Amino acid sequence: MKYKRILLKLSGESLMEEKQYGFDENRLSDYAKQIKEISEIGIQVAIVMGGGNIFRGLNGTFKGFDRVKGDQMGMLATIINSLALSSALEKEGMKRKVFTSIRMEPIGHLYSKEDAIETLEKGEVVIISGGTGNPFFTTDTASVLRAMELNADIMLKGTHVDGIYTADPKKDPTATKFDRISYDEIYNRGLKIMDLTATALAKNNHLPIIVFEMNTMKNLKKILRGEKLGTLVHN
Ligand SMILES: Nc1ncnc2c1ncn2[C@@H]1O[C@H](COP(=O)(O)OP(=O)(O)O)[C@@H](O)[C@H]1O
Numbered sequence: 462m463k464y465k466r467i468l469l470k471l472s473g474e475s476l477m478e479e480k481q482y483g484f485d486e487n488r489l490s491d492y493a494k495q496i497k498e499i500s501e502i503g504i505q506v507a508i509v510m511g512g513g514n515i516f517r518g519l520n521g522t523f524k525g526f527d528r529v530k531g532d533q534m535g536m537l538a539t540i541i542n543s544l545a546l547s548s549a550l551e552k553e554g555m556k557r558k559v560f561t562s563i564r565m566e567p568i569g570h571l572y573s574k575e576d577a578i579e580t581l582e583k584g585e586v587v588i589i590s591g592g593t594g595n596p597f598f599t600t601d602t603a604s605v606l607r608a609m610e611l612n613a614d615i616m617l618k619g620t621h622v623d624g625i626y627t628a629d630p631k632k633d634p635t636a637t638k639f640d641r642i643s644y645d646e647i648y649n650r651g652l653k654i655m656d657l658t659a660t661a662l663a664k665n666n667h668l669p670i671i672v673f674e675m676n677t678m679k680n681l682k683k684i685l686r687g688e689k690l691g692t693l694v695h696n
């Protein structure tokens with residue numbers, strides 16, 4: 462296998478399926494099955510969950526919430542999603558440990574790099590919730606940060622689009638997909654697939670990222686086998 466330890470970022474919105482809000486149990490179960498498949502072949506998997514299916518801080522500000530309170534609500538949303546994923550993994554008979562970036566026992570263990578690495582080395586899945594623990598950040602940034610802390614070989618951003626396009630493919634049907642793209646090009650073209658903080662942090666630390674569609678079964682395993690799916694982001 463090409464990679465030994467991965468950081469998998471799962472978009473909150475991808476959990477919704479056809480729903481307008483919250484999560485779809487079948488989608489969660491499909492994700493758990495895909496994660497099981499790669500864990501069983503010896504890949505160490507750390508996961509950062511998004512929260513956009515429940516709450517985004519910036520949306521709250523439009524409704525009159527204070528931004529910091531809104532972001533804290535968003536971080537709590539990522540914890541709800543993480544517990545749901547943990548429960549789906551449990552149904553698959555998987556050992557896993559939920560960490561929170563903010564102290565919240567007994568809901569999850571307070572995140573520490575050492576504990577997370579120890580858990581990964583035991584072959585258990587690590588789920589890191591609560592984003593970075595700070596407002597004004599995103600779970601993409603949290604994913605890059607944790608990938609670096611945990612010395613992950615790559616960050617895989619699993620979402621509902623099949624890669625990075627010249628423009629948002631939901632808004633522009635003429636947009637075309639990149640097989641590879643540099644961090645600078647994401648910035649120069651102003652692409653909205655990842656926020657600039659996450660992009661800059663990954664670039665500065667030479668962290669490769671693959672953006673791929675996670676809603677099709679087996680895609681995660683195919684990537685780990687080296688099949689060319691999605692878009693590779695590189696320096
Ligand atoms: N240049 C682009 N290429 C691909 N997807 C893009 C681009 N710009 C914006 N998007 C949007 O980014 C979303 C995927 O990113 P992700 O962080 O997983 O989403 P979300 O924030 O909805 O959870 C999709 O909704 C897609 O339409």
Ligand SMILES: O=c1ccn([C@@H]2O[C@H](COP(=O)(O)OP(=O)(O)O)[C@@H](O)[C@H]2O)c(=O)[nH]1
Pocket residue numbers: 471472473474510511512513514516517518519531532533534535536538539591592593594595596597598599600601603
């Ligand atoms: O380090 C973080 C990560 C997330 N959030 C908040 O949590 C929300 C949900 O996260 P995100 O939008 O990244 O989730 P996704 O788009 O991946 O579903 C964000 O809008 C922010 O309000 C935050 O404040 N700090």
